[in-house]
Amino acid sequence: MSTEKIVHQEGAQLDFSESMSYGDYLHLDEVLNAQHPLSPAHDEMLFIVQHQTSELWMKLMLHELHAAIRCVAADQLPDAFKMLARVTRIMEQLVSAWTVLSTMTPPEYSAMRPYLAKSSGFQSAQYRCIEFALGNKNAAMLKPHEHRPDLLALVDAAYRSPSLYDEALRLMARRGLPVPANHLERDWTLPYEANDEVEQAWLVAYRDPHKHWEVYQLGEKLTDIEDAFRLWRFRHVTTVERVIGFKRGTGGTGGVSYLRKMLDVVLFPEIWKLRTDL
Template sequence: MGCPIDHGKAPQAEPHGDHHGAQLDFSRDMSYGDYLQLDAILAAQKPLSPAHDEMLFIVQHQTSELWMKLALHELVAARQHVAEDRLPQAFKMLARVSKIFEQLVHAWDVLATMTPPEYSAVRPYLSNSSGFQSHQYRQIEFLLGNKNAAMLRPHAHHPERLAAVQAAFETPSLYDEALRLASRRGIPLPAEVLDRDWTQPYAAHPAVMALWQQVYRTPEQHWDLYQLAEEFVDLEDAFRLWRFRHVTTVERVIGFKRGTGGTAGVSYLRKMLDVVLFPELWTVRTEL
C-alpha cells in the first residue's frame, strides 16, 4: 500500500529522541514546548537561597503538586461517576489515582537525598511556608472523607483557593457517595448515614459494616460494589504508604524540629498515620 497523504493536518508529537523524517521547523506550527507551556513551567523554579540543594526542594514539591492536580481531577470525576451509577468509569479513575500515589511515594525517595545540613541551608528562606498549606492536598483529604474545619483557615487569605477547599469540605466524600449508591442498589442504610452533615469526618457505623459484610460474603451478587470496595482499599493503601514515606523523610531530614508552618513536625505527621478513611472496609476483613 502507498503512504497516506498528508492533508495539512498538524504534525504528530514525537517522543524524546531524534527520528528520521521528523518535523524540525516549528516556526509556524505548535511545538512540544509550546503545547506543554514549558517556558512557563521551567521558569517557575526561583530559589531564594544561595544553596545548591534548594532546586531539589522546589522541583520535588512542584512536581508533587502537579501529580496532586491530576489526582484531584480523577477523584472529582470518580465521585461524580459513583453518584451517577457509572462504576466502570470510576474504577478506571480510582486505579489511576492509586498509581499516582505510588508516584508520589517515590518522590520522597529523591527528597530524602537531601541531608540535614543541606536542608538547614535552605530552611531560613522558607519563612512560614509549609506543605500542610497545600490547597490541593487539603481537597484530596476532604474528598477522601478526612474533614477538619480548622484546615480551611490556612487558605482564608486567598479567596479562590478557599472556595475550592470549602467546596470539597461541604460536599459528600467519595465514600459517602459509595454508601448512597449502595442504598440505591437496595441495601438498606439509615438516614444518619445517607443524609448526614458532610462537613463532619465520617465515623464507622454498624449498618455500614453490615453492608460490606453482605457484599464480601456474596460478591457474585454485588460485584460492582465488591470491586468498588477493593478500589477504595487499594487507594487507601497507597495513600497510607505516601503518608508513611512523608513521615520518615521529614524525620530523616529535620529530625523532630517543628515544621516551618508551625506544626509539630514529625509528631503531627505520625498522628496522621492513624487516620482511617474507609474504616469498615478494613474491619470487615476480621469479620469474614
Template sequence: MTTYDPSRDGAQMSFDGRMSYGDYLQIDTILNAQTLLTGAHDEMLFIIQHQTSELWMRLALHEMDAARAAIAAGEVRAAFKMLARIARIFEQLNSAWDVLRTMTPSEYTRFRDGLGQSSGFQSWQYRLIEFAVGNRNAAMLRPHAHRPDLLARLEAELARPSLYDEALRHLAREGLPVPAEVLNRDLRGPWVAHEGVQAVWEIVYRAPEQHWEAYELAEKLVDFEDYFRRWRFNHVTTVERVIGFKRGTGGTSGVQYLRRMLEVELFPELWHLRTSL
C-alpha cells in the same frame, strides 16, 4: 557511516508558526517556575520535588472528580479505571520521597530559613484531596483564609458528598441497607466509623458473586487508601530523617503531627470488616 536524518522518515523538523512539543506543554513556564531564594545546591531538589507532587495531586483531583460523578450517575465501572489511576498516582508520589531522602540534614539547613513560614501543611490541593475522600475538618480552612478563591473552593468541597459518601449512596440505590442517618449526615463533618455501614460492606464481602460491582468498588477504595497510607508513612520517615523532631516551618510539631495523621482511616469499615469476616 551515514548520519541518520529523521526528516527522511517524515519527522517534522520546522516549527516556525506551528505548535511544538514545548508550546503544547508550556515547558518554558514550567522550567522557569523554580525561583531559588538561597545559594544552596539542594534547594532546587526541594522545590522540584514539591512542584511535581502538586502536579500529580492536580491529576488525582481531576480523576477523583470524574470518579465521583461517574458513581453518582450509576456508571460505577467507568469509575474503576479512574480510581485505579489515582492509586498509581500515589505510587508516583511515594517514589518522590525516595529522591528527597537523598538530601541530608546538613544540606537542608543551608536553605531551610529561606522557606519562611511556608509548609506542605498549607497545600490547598492536598487539603482538597483530604476533603474529597472524607477526612473533613473545617479548622483546616484557616490557612487559606487569605485567598478568597481557594477558601471558596474548599468550602464548596465540604458542601458536596465525598468519594465515600457517593460509594455508600450507590450501595443504597442497589438495595443494600445503608442506614438513613448515614445517607442524610452533615457532609461538612468528618467521617465517623459506623457499625451499620460495616454491616453493609460485610454483606458484600460475604457474597461477592452477588454484589460484584460493589465488591470491586470496595477493593478500589482500599487500594487507594493503601497507597495513601504509604505516602503518609514515607512523609513521616523522610521528615524525621531530614530534620529529626524539630518543629515544622509552618509551626506544626513536625514528626509528631505527621504521626497523628497516620492514625486517620479514610474508609474505616472496609478495614475493620477484615477482622470480622
C-alpha cells in the same frame, strides 16, 4: 540501511516551522522557568522541583477523584473504577518522589530553611482538597488558606461536599444494600465515623461478590486507594524525620509528631474491619 542513513532521512523530513511545538503545547517555558530559589544553597532546586511536581500530580489526582465521585453518584461504576485505579497509581508516584527528597541531608536543608519563612506544605490547598474528598474533614484545616480567598473557596467547597465514601454508601443503598438512612443525608462537613450497620452492608456484598460484583469491586478500589495513601503518608513522615528530626515545621505544626498522628486516620473503616469479620 545503516542507522546513520535512517537518522539523516528522518531529520530531513522534520519541519516544525509552522506548527505548534512540543514546548508550546506543554507551556514548557512557564513550567521550566517557575523555579526561583531564594537561598544560595545548591539543594534548594531539589526542594522546589519536588514540591512543584507533587502539586502537578495532585492536580491530576483531584481531576480523577472529582470525576470518579461524579461517576459513583451517577451509578457509572466502570468509568469510576478506571479513574480510581489511576488515583492509586498517582499516589504511588508521590510515594516514589519522597525517595528523591530523602537524598537531602539535615545540613543541606538547614542551609535553605531560613529562606522558607512560614511557608509550609500544610498550606497546600490541593492536598487539603484530596483529604476532604477522601472524607477526612476538619474545619481547622480551612484556616491555613484564609489569606487567599480564592483558595479558601476551593477548599471550603470540598469541605462541604459529600466525600467519595459518602457517595459510595449512597450508591450501595440504591443497589438495595442495608445502609442506614442517617448515612445517606447527613452533615457532610463532619468527619466520618465507623458504623456497625454500614459494615454489615459491606459484608453482604463481600459474602456474595458475584451478586454484588460492582459494589465488591468498589470496595476493593477504595482499599487500594487507602493502602496507597497510607504509604504516601508514611514516606512523608520518614522523610521529614530523616531531614529535620523532631524540629517544628516551618508552618508552626509539630512536624513529625503531627504527621505521625495522621498515620492513625482511617478513611474507610468498615472496609478494613470486615476483613476480620468475614
